[in-house]
Amino acid sequence: MFNSNDVLIALQGALNTSQLYMVYQPILNLHTQKICGFEALMRWNSPDMGMISPDIFITLLEKSGSIASVEEMVSNPPWDVAVRWPENISLSINFSALELSDPQLPERVSRNLATSGLSASRCEIEVTETAPIRDSLVASKNMSALKAMGVKLSLDDFGTGHANLDYLLKYPFDTLKIDKAFVAEIEPDTKSAKIVEGIIVLAHDFGIDVLAEGVESKEQLDRLIRIGCDKAQGYYISHPVPAENIPALLTQFNY
Template sequence: MFNSSEVLTALEKALNTSQLYMVYQPIFNLRTQHISGFEALMRWNSPQMGMISPDVFITLLEDSGNIIAIEDMVIHTPWDVATCWPDPLVLSVNISALEFCDPLLPQRVRKNLTACGLPPHRCQIEVTETSPLCDSQVAAKNMMELKAIGVKLALDDFGTGHANLNYLLKYPFDTLKIDKEFVTGIEPDTRSTKIVEGIISLAHNFGIEVLAEGVETQSELDRLLQIGCDKIQGFFISPPVLAEEIPTLLAQYNG
């Protein structure tokens, strides 16, 4: 096994090389039965260590206090890739809770959108819950600034980790993403179903959409549609794919 300092050293050498790259998982709208966007996910294929999960290397970066922006890590940024997608497909980008506490975040997002020409309403920022939002005042200000230019906000892994009801009081989210733990085994009258139904009802009362992650079967999709879920992601629709595979997926689902 490699220790954390070895992984961080290797990561520094991997920046802006083909070792680090993005893949894209479709977001499927249950109402329209079409793909409505893609979530950009980072992958690291290290020659020495093999494939390393972003859960590992992003957490190590955060723990070291050295968060690096996506555009400084990969050669082909998701912003550039998304510009060739047909309107109104939305790009969803993960930003860590630590980055949300950086006062310069809105400026950085604006700069990226302007540079690539992607309209702000076709961009969604997901708060990833590797750590709690540390400075809630700065985070709230950043979110309001992003919303003001038209960017959408999503809360990842709602119901697990640090994301809790308090976040709905403090922050202006457009979408809640339900963790796949609740989706597995979502049959009638199970605890999972009751929890998901409760989250959907709560979110809709706030005017917030709900996206269920980790959907792997037709029965899970049907059940989520039945209880009012808005969108899904998961291997049943498609695993994350390389940018060049996106047109095939769009031809399959969006005609």
């Protein structure tokens, strides 16, 4: 078990070094059966502690009150990578719920998009549920500003964590991501299958797309297609890959 202080100290030394890097997991559009985007995921390979899960180090950063932005942590930010992709391929980036309460967030995102040249319409911010959304007035204002820029918003791990139906009333999400725990038990007539079907119907009534996480078999993928899910990602489709492997994946799925 890692000591929290040691991890935070080591993380400070890892910022903008090769220890911290991004990998990209494809998102499959279930209507077209083509890749429509990639989710950028951070990885940390510490020379002293080995691979450390983002669930550990991001949570520690949040608890310490010093959550760092993606562009401050990696030397090759995902915006700079995504601008080289075909125009119809979008980029999803995880932002902590705590970051949504940062008044500077819209300006930060706008600056990163302008610097990289990536169109706002190709960027989707995923709100991760490691913590509840604080200061809902600021968060709501930030989300409205991001939407006005053309950035899309998705709610990660819907059905678990702190997210609830109140979020759908308060915040302008474009996509709900169903937690992999429900997808794992999605066989017909199970409780999980009924929950997933209910979420899809509810989301579509709100004009919101649904993305299923953690798809690990053809049976799960086929079931999601039958019940009207819009998008999916998971190891059955592809593990997260380094940026240089993305052209081969696009060739495999899209052409």
